[in-house]
Amino acid sequence: MLKRGIEFILTMAFTALSYFLFDFFYKSNLSRIGDVIPPYAPAAAGIVLGIIFFFVVAHIISDEIIKRMENIETRLVKMSLKDLMASIFGIILGLAIANLIGMAISGYGVIGTSITVLLNIIFGFLGLRVARRKKDEIGGIGSLMDGVKENVRLKGGSVSGRPKILDTSVIIDGRILDILKTGFIEGKIIIPNFVLEELRHIADSADSLKRNRGRRGLDILNEIQKQTAVNVEIVDFSTKEQLEVDSKLLKMAEKIDAFVVTNDFNLNKVAEFQGVRVLNINELSNAIKPVVLPGEDMQVTVIKAGKEYGQGIAYLNDGTMIVVEGGNKFIGEQINVIVTSVLQTAAGRMIFTKKKD
Known part of the structure; x- marks a missing residue:
C-alpha cells in the first residue's frame, strides 16, 4: 500500500x-x-x-x-x-x-x-x-529539573528511574520480591507478555518439577503486583521475526532503553555482547555477602562430613559453605572456629576454618 x-x-x-x-x-x-x-x-x-x-x-x-x-x-x-x-x-x-x-x-x-x-x-x-x-549537557539540564521535581514530590510518590524488565528465571527465583520490598530498585517494573505466557506454559507442564516452578513464579508475580511502592506494568511486545524469549527480552530492552533483571548466566553474557545493561541477582547476592578475613573467630554448627578425610561442613545464613578442618567429629554440634583462608569460586565463596583451641 x-x-x-x-x-x-x-x-x-x-x-x-x-x-x-x-x-x-x-x-x-x-x-x-x-x-x-x-x-x-x-x-x-x-x-x-x-x-x-x-x-x-x-x-x-x-x-x-x-x-x-x-x-x-x-x-x-x-x-x-x-x-x-x-x-x-x-x-x-x-x-x-x-x-x-x-x-x-x-x-x-x-x-x-x-x-x-x-x-x-x-x-x-x-x-x-x-x-x-551536547546531549550530555542537555541531559544534565533534564536531571536538574528532575532534582527540582524530586524536592517538591509528595510523600509516598513514585521515584523515577530506568524501567526494569523481569526475566522468567528471576521471577521463579523469588529473591526479586524481597529486593523490591527493601526499596533498593527504583523505576517501573515491566513484565512482558511473552514472559507471562512462558510462566503459564511452565505452570501447565506435565513435569511436576516444572509445574511447581511455574506456579511459584506466578505466585511471586502476584505478590510483586501487590507492592504499592513499586509500579508494575504488563506490556505487550511482539516482533515481525520469530524469536526466542531471551532474544525478545533483549530486543525489548534495547528498544525502550531498559535494564534486564535476571540470574541467567548465558543471558547475561549475550546481553553484554549486544550492549544491553543487565542487573544480575546472583552478582548482587555475592556482592553483599559479609567479608571474612583470615584469623577471625566464628561460631558455626557442623552439618555433615566433607569430601576430604576429617573435614566437616557448615553454612552461613546466606548459604556460604564453611569447611572445618577436623570437623567430622563434631557433626550436629556448635563449635568455635578460626578462619584460615577464603576461596572465591565461580559457584560462590568457600571459607576454610579450623577448630579454635
Whole structure:
C-alpha cells in the first residue's frame, strides 16, 4: 500500500513537471512550433510520459525510497531516547533560527525563497550535529529539573528511574520480591507478555518439577503486583521475526532503553555482547555477602562430613559453605572456629576454618 502510494505521488509529480516543461516550450513558440502542434499537445505529452514513468521507473525509485526509510527507521529505533530527544531539539532549534533569518529576505522573490530553503537545510543539519554532541549537557539540564521535581514530590510518590524488565528465571527465583520490598530498585517494573505466557506454559507442564516452578513464579508475580511502592506494568511486545524469549527480552530492552533483571548466566553474557545493561541477582547476592578475613573467630554448627578425610561442613545464613578442618567429629554440634583462608569460586565463596583451641 505504501509502495503504491509513493509510486502514484512520484508519477503525478513527474507528469506535472513534464506538462509545465512542454507548455513552456509551446508558449515560447520556438521555431513557430505552435503553428503545427495543437494546444492540447503539452498535456497529452505529459500524460504519456507519466504513464511510461509509472510502469518503467516509478517502482525502482519507490523501492529505493522505502529502503532508505527502513534504514532510517532502524537507526532511529537503535537510538536511545536521550539521543532522539536531543536530535529533535537540535533540528527544531536550527529550523527556527533559519526561518527567523529567512523572514528578512523573504521579499526578494525566488532568490529569497531559495536562500530560505538553503538556510533551513544548513541550520537544521547544524542543529542536529550540535545537539548530538551536547546531549550530555542537555541531559544534565533534564536531571536538574528532575532534582527540582524530586524536592517538591509528595510523600509516598513514585521515584523515577530506568524501567526494569523481569526475566522468567528471576521471577521463579523469588529473591526479586524481597529486593523490591527493601526499596533498593527504583523505576517501573515491566513484565512482558511473552514472559507471562512462558510462566503459564511452565505452570501447565506435565513435569511436576516444572509445574511447581511455574506456579511459584506466578505466585511471586502476584505478590510483586501487590507492592504499592513499586509500579508494575504488563506490556505487550511482539516482533515481525520469530524469536526466542531471551532474544525478545533483549530486543525489548534495547528498544525502550531498559535494564534486564535476571540470574541467567548465558543471558547475561549475550546481553553484554549486544550492549544491553543487565542487573544480575546472583552478582548482587555475592556482592553483599559479609567479608571474612583470615584469623577471625566464628561460631558455626557442623552439618555433615566433607569430601576430604576429617573435614566437616557448615553454612552461613546466606548459604556460604564453611569447611572445618577436623570437623567430622563434631557433626550436629556448635563449635568455635578460626578462619584460615577464603576461596572465591565461580559457584560462590568457600571459607576454610579450623577448630579454635
